[in-house]
Amino acid sequence: xxxxxxxxxxxxxxxxxxxxxxxxxxxxxxxxxxxxxxxxxxxxxxxxxxxxxxxxxxxxxxxxxxxxxxxxxxxxxxxxxxxxxxxxxxxxxxxxxxxxxxxxxxxxxxxxxxxxxxxxxxxxxxxxxxxxxxxxxxxxxxxxxxxxxxxxxxxxxxxxxxxxxxxxxxxxxxxxxxxxxxxxxxxxxxxxxxxxxxxxxxxxxxxxxxxxxxxxxxxxxxxxxxxxxxxxxxxxxxxxxxxxxxxxxxxxxxxxxxxxxxxxxxxxxxxxxxxxxxxxxxxxxxxxxxxxxxxxxxxxxxxxxxxxxxxxxxxxxxxxxxxxxxxxxxxxxxxxxxxxxxxxxxxxxxxxxxxxxxxxxxxxxxxxxxxxxxxxxxxxxxxxxxxxxxxxxxxxxxxxxxxxxxxxxxxxxxxxxxxxxxxxxxxxxxxxxxxxxxxxxxxxxxxxxxxxxxxxxxxxxxxxxxxxxxxxxxxxxxxxxxxxxxxxxxxxxxxxxxxxxxxxxxxxxxxxxxxxxxxxxxxxxxxxxxxxxxxxxxxxxxxxxxxxxxxxxxxxxxxxxxxxxxxxxxxxxxxxxxxxxxxxxxxxxxxxxxxxxxxxxxxxxxxxxxxxxxxxxxxxxxxxxxxxxxxxxxxxxxxxxxxxxxxxxxxxxxxxxxxxxxxxxxxxxxxxxxxxxxxxxxxxxxxxxxxxxxxxxxxxxxxxxxxxxxxxxxxxxxxxxxxxxxxxxxxxxxxxxxxxxxxxxxxxxxxxxxxxxxxxxxxxxxxxxxxxxxxxxxxxxxxxxxxxxxxxxxxxxxxxxxxxxxxxxxxxxxxxxxxxxxxxxxxxxxxxxxxxxxxxxxx
Numbered sequence: 026x027x028x029x030x031x032x033x034x035x036x037x038x039x040x041x042x043x044x045x046x047x048x049x050x051x052x053x054x055x056x057x058x059x060x061x062x063x064x065x066x067x068x069x070x071x072x073x074x075x076x077x078x079x080x081x082x083x084x085x086x087x088x089x090x091x092x093x094x095x096x097x098x099x100x101x102x103x104x105x106x107x108x109x110x111x112x113x114x115x116x117x118x119x120x121x122x123x124x125x126x127x128x129x130x131x132x133x134x135x136x137x138x139x140x141x142x143x144x145x146x147x148x149x150x151x152x153x154x155x156x157x158x159x160x161x162x163x164x165x166x167x168x169x170x171x172x173x174x175x176x177x178x179x180x181x182x183x184x185x186x187x188x189x190x191x192x193x194x195x196x197x198x199x200x201x202x203x204x205x206x207x208x209x210x211x212x213x214x215x216x217x218x219x220x221x222x223x224x225x226x227x228x229x230x231x232x233x234x235x236x237x238x239x240x241x242x243x244x245x246x247x248x249x250x251x252x253x254x255x256x257x258x259x260x261x262x263x264x265x266x267x268x269x270x271x272x273x274x275x276x277x278x279x280x281x282x283x284x285x286x287x288x289x290x291x292x293x294x295x296x297x298x299x300x301x302x303x304x305x306x307x308x309x310x311x312x313x314x315x316x317x318x319x320x321x322x323x324x325x326x327x328x329x330x331x332x333x334x335x336x337x338x339x340x341x342x343x344x345x346x347x348x349x350x351x352x353x354x355x356x357x358x359x360x361x362x363x364x365x366x367x368x369x370x371x372x373x374x375x376x377x378x379x380x381x382x383x384x385x386x387x388x389x390x391x392x393x394x395x396x397x398x399x400x401x402x403x404x405x406x407x408x409x410x411x412x413x414x415x416x417x418x419x420x421x422x423x424x425x426x427x428x429x430x431x432x433x434x435x436x437x438x439x440x441x442x443x444x445x446x447x448x449x450x451x452x453x454x455x456x457x458x459x460x461x462x463x464x465x466x467x468x469x470x471x472x473x474x475x476x477x478x479x480x481x482x483x484x485x486x487x488x489x490x491x492x493x494x495x496x497x498x499x500x501x502x503x504x505x506x507x508x509x510x511x512x513x514x515x516x517x518x519x520x521x522x523x524x525x526x527x528x529x530x531x532x533x534x535x536x537x538x539x540x541x542x543x544x545x546x547x548x549x550x551x552x553x554x555x556x557x558x559x560x561x562x563x564x565x566x567x568x569x570x571x572x573x574x575x576x577x578x579x580x581x582x583x584x585x586x587x588x589x590x591x592x593x594x595x596x597x598x599x600x601x602x603x604x605x606x607x608x609x610x611x612x613x614x615x616x617x618x619x620x621x622x623x624x625x626x627x628x629x630x631x632x633x634x635x636x637x638x639x640x641x642x643x644x645x646x647x648x649x650x651x652x653x654x655x656x657x658x659x660x661x662x663x664x665x666x667x668x669x670x671x672x673x674x675x676x677x678x679x680x681x682x683x684x685x686x687x688x689x690x691x692x693x694x695x696x697x698x699x700x701x702x703x704x705x706x707x708x709x710x711x712x713x714x715x716x717x718x719x720x721x722x723x724x725x726x727x728x729x730x731x732x733x734x735x736x737x738x739x740x741x742x743x744x745x746x747x748x749x750x751x752x753x754x755x756x757x758x759x760x761x762x763x764x765x766x767x768x769x770x771x772x773x774x775x776x777x778x779x780x781x782x783x784x785x786x787x788x789x790x791x792x793x794x795x796x797x798x799x800x801x802x803x804x805x806x807x808x809x810x811x812x813x814x815x816x817x818x819x820x821x822x823x824x825x826x827x828x829x830x831x832x833x834x835x836x837x838x839x840x841x842x843x844x845x846x847x848x849x850x851x852x853x854x855x856x857x858x859x860x861x862x863x864x865x866x867x868x
Contacts, residue, residue: 117253120263121307122245123354123379124421125238125397162236169240170247172229177201177251180225201255204248208256213265214381215248216424219272219289219395234272237289237397241267241423270395270424278363278374281398281418290420291395294363294374296386298563300554301357305379308352311344313337320344357383359422361394375419385425389533389569396422427532453697456690457753463764466751469691471526474519475669479771483510483650484527486768487574487616488695489750491743492703507616508743509595509647511580513638514654515628520620524576527618530692533573535566539582542566548590551605560605567594570615581621581638588644591617595647619648628655649740650772704749706742710757714741717766741765805843806850808835813857813866824862 158165177200203215223230233240244267252265272291309322309329318337322330332344359376376394378385386392399419402412456462467481491506512520528536547565554561567575594600600611623637635642718738744765749757809831832839851857857866
């Protein structure tokens, strides 16, 4: 065994390999004595600075200066330690980074061999240190650290705005202010934009992308040196970790090549499933079964190098793993579907989050993932050490970012809320104080769609939503705050465009079509995890759009089994699952925006809504607003519509910019209202709602019709609360109730009007039949009963003969459908039964 090499500073480094000398990690050694830092030398990484406020004194005694416990030769002087000890020699502990998974010791090599400098050995030593790079890279540790510290101290972002960096001085170095924020808040994570690094130093950015395993630990050391030098009295839970994001090397998973392995990449996608927390061993603790000698081995890329020989007693294969003294880290598997280019099928990406990234994202979140692209071998047989030539790929996440500039912010209560500056809040409040704010916001919603003002206002109120109320503590349960809207009418009336517009606006929106959806695709299904081989629950569109909006197109073309799962979701906002031994209740607090076409391809004004779209009345009654979008046969309307469509193709850039500004205001306005405004009913508004409901009931009572149910009253409350949010009001007033009542009445005029009488009859939506049709069916049933009685005691009659006789006696036209309904009514009374084409009496 070679003797320990001497460093230029005259200090010794390496391990004591004499078996007669007991190791400091004996069975009774204190924990503070088990780990030691290494002395630094030229070209080596300096030990991370520590907080003097939490100094830990190292006891005297023999030291084991190695982070590896397996027998190996002494460390050469040109080998740099890239690892961070779990517990520093003094002060703040350094947390390991399993997201990098780099080799703990990286040898340094000289770029070129030159004779000693004439200036002396000191100058020659300095030049040699500058030429040393980590083996396999062109990264010089000292130079990289200096560049990053200079970047932190000097970088000022010229493109930043107050909205992006709220509370920060735009004229001061950005990241020095963030370090000051870390010293106040105590969260030891520094998020660094790769775009900022590239604009400051292109070479440093290239090294970060190509060699993240070597560069990011160097960044960690640089930022900790700078932080504790500037804030020496700060106390952190562990040392600061740098998390880069927004790398320009953004790829789709399909376009990643083997040359991208072990490089820093950024991909975007939607989370579809997250696993439970997985403990991953980072440091193994071994104890000799003969002499009780203990040693530690760090895990490198999932592999544990078990020591074959005890260094104290030289016994082979005597070391046993002690689990409760090993070091573990948190790990979670995240399955993501990247944003797909046109004409491609989805490709699932496996992402692993570590430590504080666990439970950072939830299914349904749209995120940008920055991490290291990995390739790991697959074993041909678990009991053999040989591996296959085909490797599996995954991403070790370094940073998750929930951002989408085109979508609404703040709709997800668990996500990071958008920060509003005082100037922005003041601008929004000034807009809320204008009397026409309701009309201005509705006009900014889908400006390319002509007219349909009431429909846009209804969708606007759906985006705001009501106030969520939880009375579960008193036993009354939760009250739904989300608004459900159904759009039905002629083809080509912009129904699908409205759905696509809303889907692209909200952060947790899901878009699905009727024929392409199944019951399990909307709710959840049980599948076997290919990694663990266990049954897991895969959530569908309704669960993924929790706290968002689920847009369902071609609603009428859904199968009955698919539509049946919507009943619980649209009212209780939960989803009960009992499959394959998995019994649970999932949250589905989502608004449903659906579109349906009539079965005859064009709306028949002589039929009711249910007869036109053939949907069950139990489902229609759960929609707060049902709008008809018809194509009127009017020349003046056609001329105005054509003028609007043509104007979309020749509008100037000023008009486009104006619409974009309106959309930005709309996004911020809705996000602020949903986050900070929670209106409650006032006494006057409560009385107005009561009077409105009683008046709605009175309208139909005189004609034997039902014009309102309690669900309509709850819809009025939700719409009134949403309108109060539009005004930034904490109290629901009469003006909100009146607008909710008007909008609800306009929707009922279109969807719940009896085509025979022209009056609103809510029973069309709740029971599937108007009061007029019900009375007419009863009258025909009585006439048919008298006709059968007039034929005497005839036990059986022909179906067609009975229909012809009824038509001959009736003054009005009797259709086959009315005749069948009359027969069913008499069959319900146990008066007759229909078998094939024969009608038989039971009495």
